[in-house]
Amino acid sequence: MPAPLDIDQIWRDHSRRVLASLIRLFRDFDLAEEVLQDALLAAAQKWPIDGMPQNPAAWLVSAGRFRALDRLRRQRKDRDLGRQMADLGPMAIDPDPNGPDPNGPAMLPDDPLRLMFACCHPSLPPEQQVALTLRTLCGLTTEEIARAFLLRPSALAQRIVRAKQRIKEAGLRYELPEPADLPQRLGSVLRVIYLVFNEGYSAHSGDSLQRHDLTAEAIRLCRLLADFLPEAEVLGLLGLMMLHQARAMTRETGTGDLIPLDDQDRTAWDRALIAQGTDLVTRAFATGQVGPYSLQAAIAALHCAAPSPKDTDWHEILGLYTVMMRVAPSPVVQLNRAIAVSRVRGPAAALELILPLIRGGELAGYHLAHAACADMQRQLGDLSGAIAAYETALALCHQDPERRFLRRKLSDLQKPQG
Amino acid sequence: MQYMFLIYLDEGKFAPMTQAERDGLVTAMLDYDDTLRESGHLILSEALKPPAEAVTLRKWAGSLTTTDGPFMETKEHLSGVILVQARDLNEAIQLAAKMPLATLGSIEVRPLEILQRGTA
Numbered sequence: 001m002p003a004p005l006d007i008d009q010i011w012r013d014h015s016r017r018v019l020a021s022l023i024r025l026f027r028d029f030d031l032a033e034e035v036l037q038d039a040l041l042a043a044a045q046k047w048p049i050d051g052m053p054q055n056p057a058a059w060l061v062s063a064g065r066f067r068a069l070d071r072l073r074r075q076r077k078d079r080d081l082g083r084q085m086a087d088l089g090p091m092a093i094d095p096d097p098n099g100p101d102p103n104g105p106a107m108l109p110d111d112p113l114r115l116m117f118a119c120c121h122p123s124l125p126p127e128q129q130v131a132l133t134l135r136t137l138c139g140l141t142t143e144e145i146a147r148a149f150l151l152r153p154s155a156l157a158q159r160i161v162r163a164k165q166r167i168k169e170a171g172l173r174y175e176l177p178e179p180a181d182l183p184q185r186l187g188s189v190l191r192v193i194y195l196v197f198n199e200g201y202s203a204h205s206g207d208s209l210q211r212h213d214l215t216a217e218a219i220r221l222c223r224l225l226a227d228f229l230p231e232a233e234v235l236g237l238l239g240l241m242m243l244h245q246a247r248a249m250t251r252e253t254g255t256g257d258l259i260p261l262d263d264q265d266r267t268a269w270d271r272a273l274i275a276q277g278t279d280l281v282t283r284a285f286a287t288g289q290v291g292p293y294s295l296q297a298a299i300a301a302l303h304c305a306a307p308s309p310k311d312t313d314w315h316e317i318l319g320l321y322t323v324m325m326r327v328a329p330s331p332v333v334q335l336n337r338a339i340a341v342s343r344v345r346g347p348a349a350a351l352e353l354i355l356p357l358i359r360g361g362e363l364a365g366y367h368l369a370h371a372a373c374a375d376m377q378r379q380l381g382d383l384s385g386a387i388a389a390y391e392t393a394l395a396l397c398h399q400d401p402e403r404r405f406l407r408r409k410l411s412d413l414q415k416p417q418g
Numbered sequence: 419m420q421y422m423f424l425i426y427l428d429e430g431k432f433a434p435m436t437q438a439e440r441d442g443l444v445t446a447m448l449d450y451d452d453t454l455r456e457s458g459h460l461i462l463s464e465a466l467k468p469p470a471e472a473v474t475l476r477k478w479a480g481s482l483t484t485t486d487g488p489f490m491e492t493k494e495h496l497s498g499v500i501l502v503q504a505r506d507l508n509e510a511i512q513l514a515a516k517m518p519l520a521t522l523g524s525i526e527v528r529p530l531e532i533l534q535r536g537t538a
Contacts, residue, residue: 030512033512034457034512037458037509038457041457041458135508141419141505141506142506143419144506153507157507157508160508161511
């Protein structure tokens with residue numbers, strides 16, 4: 001007797017791919033999810049008897065398609081019955097050229113990509129894009145996503161309900177964007193991937209610094225995107241995330257305390273990942289169309305290439321931040337540029353750049369700006385100024401490992417100097 | 419994960435219905451149960467007798483008191499429960515949204531809490 005099938009395993013292996021194709025065929029998230037469930041049940045019953053099909057995903061799509069058509073037929077029959085009773089006569093159903101085509105090809109290789117663009121549709125607010133992407137493309141449950149973002153599951157569930165509703169009302173085209181729309185559409189997909197990665201790389205609040213499931217999913221999605229659309233910024237973002245990921249294990253102690261870049265064990269960095277990431281940066285720059293992700297990736301690559309903090313090419317990093325201030329200026333970029341300035345021209349020059357960001361209000365509520373300010377003041381011998389700035393940073397920070405790090409810095413300063 | 423659908427209905431809404439309409443609703447609910455059973459989601463589905471047949475009891479400070487009717491004086495009463503197995507809260511919401519009674523009353527979707535004996 002063949003071994004019983006593990007339905008959870010089938011789900012993990014195929015559901016995301018199959019769902020993407022079913023949504024293209026029927027243009028209906030809910031219907032696609034329901035018939036996917038039916039198809040998995042059918043697989044769990046049939047495969048142990050008939051053997052595993054050659055192409056399990058295609059089998060699941062056609063089983064799902066069959067069930068969906070069946071459901072639609074039944075719904076239509078109910079509706080027609082109701083109409084006859086009301087004596088309205090049959091109504092013509094207008095064929096919609098952009099509507100669903102249940103008889104279309106079962107699977108297209110770029111179905112997951114269509115789904116990615118749909119989940120990140122510009123008509124959805126970013127928090128809905130992220131929630132829908134994680135649930136639909138990454139297969140996380142509502143409860144898991146809620147935990148990752150420290151929200152109540154009921155709040156997160158409503159976000160997903162609203163997102164699906166909005167897509168339905170907007171009449172989802174479910175096509176790849178036209179070349180003219182691509183930069184804008186790609187921009188929102190890249191932003192969602194980066195948000196997912198960032199949430200995993202540096203959790204907003206709570207007791208853990210990193211969530212490796214989220215960073216892994218972000219890299220997986222970006223790889224998929226890069227396979228189909230090897231645009232400069234897609235390669236740049238993928239490179240950036242890989243270079244960050246290469247250092248992930250050295251960013252925290254066994255007890256979850258934060259280790260800053262200067263103190264990380266560089267021999268433990270993942271050299272293979274660094275090589276891949278650096279290669280992606282080179283490819284992105286070769287296109288001559290670099291944007292903010294490629295520039296950040298180039299900076300990360302320079303850090304990864306340095307055998308020690310003092311051997312880091314800070315001049316080059318400062319140059320890249322200066323370019324970034326032209327391409328995508330923001331107060332946070334300015335702050336990072338100031339830190340590069342401190343390595344090249346000293347803490348006084350850096351402080352001159354940081355203080356206006358805090359006093360001008362742009363970064364007044366950003367704990368890392370106050371921490372950077374404190375570090376410069378400490379280097380300049382202004383201990384009372386440094387202590388005050390660390391205290392402000394601590395008051396603004398909500399993540400436990402970062403809070404412990406700031407407290408350590410503060411208590412180092414408060415120790416009697418010998 | 420298991421989720422309980424708590425179905426709250428205002429009995430007053432049924433009064434103006436014809437017998438045929440009421441029968442139609444019952445059939446629709448039984449069909450709904452069948453659909454949930456076929457898709458492997460259903461664990462339990464039960465309707466409750468009207469609140470007039472309820473008794474509420476308390477055994478506070480050692481003495482038992484009983485009163486007629488439900489615990490709370492509200493217009494909508496708990497009229498039935500359905501327990502399902504679903505992948506997550508959004509799947510549960512999707513299932514509950516298909517319930518025929520959702521057009522008449524309110525459905526509360528509640529995740530089940532798994533209690534564990536304390537080890538202390």
